[in-house]
Amino acid sequence: MSERQYAAHAGISRGAVQKARAAGRLVLHPDGSIDAAASDVRRAEATDPARSRRGPAERVRPVPEAAVAAVGETLREQGLAAPPANSGMTFLQARTANEVLKAQERRIRLQKLKGELVERARAEALVFRLAREEREAWVTWPARVAALMAAELSAACSEEVNVEVAAMQKILEDHVRSHLEELAAPRAPDLT
Known part of the structure; x- marks a missing residue:
């Protein structure tokens, strides 16, 4: 021709x-x-079918299933409507999803630059360190307060009751450790 x-x-x-x-x-x-x-x-x-002057019915071209699944998963994570499984996706739908994802990436990047977001590993390390410090404070608490509690109990009793500091400390330590073990045990969340 x-x-x-x-x-x-x-x-x-x-x-x-x-x-x-x-x-x-x-x-x-x-x-x-x-x-x-x-x-x-x-x-x-x-x-690019989006730049074609032909009618919409002539421009529709199916997208590979792997791409549809990836875009659908991302859209569902963001609470957006995703095409039903095995229904296919048009180029226009995929392009729209891509633009949405790029906007979300830009928003996240901007939040990170503003200091509104932190790295997950850094946050996990901080939470772990704070939890360990809290636990250590509770483990050492009985030794600090046992003598004070024994003196207060002795003073509060009308009879001559002498509370031993070592016994008081041992009882407190047992109860604190038991409570910390309960807190450390994994618990399933109530989904009802």
Whole structure:
């Protein structure tokens, strides 16, 4: 086919055919004429359907299932509607999802630059350190207060009761350790 014939065949201008030829998007025969069938395939692979002037029904091209699953999962994580499984996704839907994801990435990057977000590993290390310090404070608490409690109990009793500091400390330590073990035990959350 000549350039003019191919332009009529493809429904594009002759200038568009010349640009496609210069860009290598057309398949040419040895005599320089255009192989229409092969050129149609090559142009379809190289053309963004969203920029096509053809009708919407002609522009829809299915997206691979792996990409649909990845986009669907990301959209569901963000609470957005995702296409049903095995229903396919149009290029326009995938492109829209991509734009949403880019906007979310920019928002996260901006929050990180503003100092509103911290790295997860750093936050986990801080929480672990604070929990360990809290636990150590509770473990050493009986030794600090046993003597004071024994003296107060002795003073509060009307009879001559003498509370031993070592016994008081041992009882307190046992109860604190038991309580810390209960707190450390994994608990399933109540989902009702």
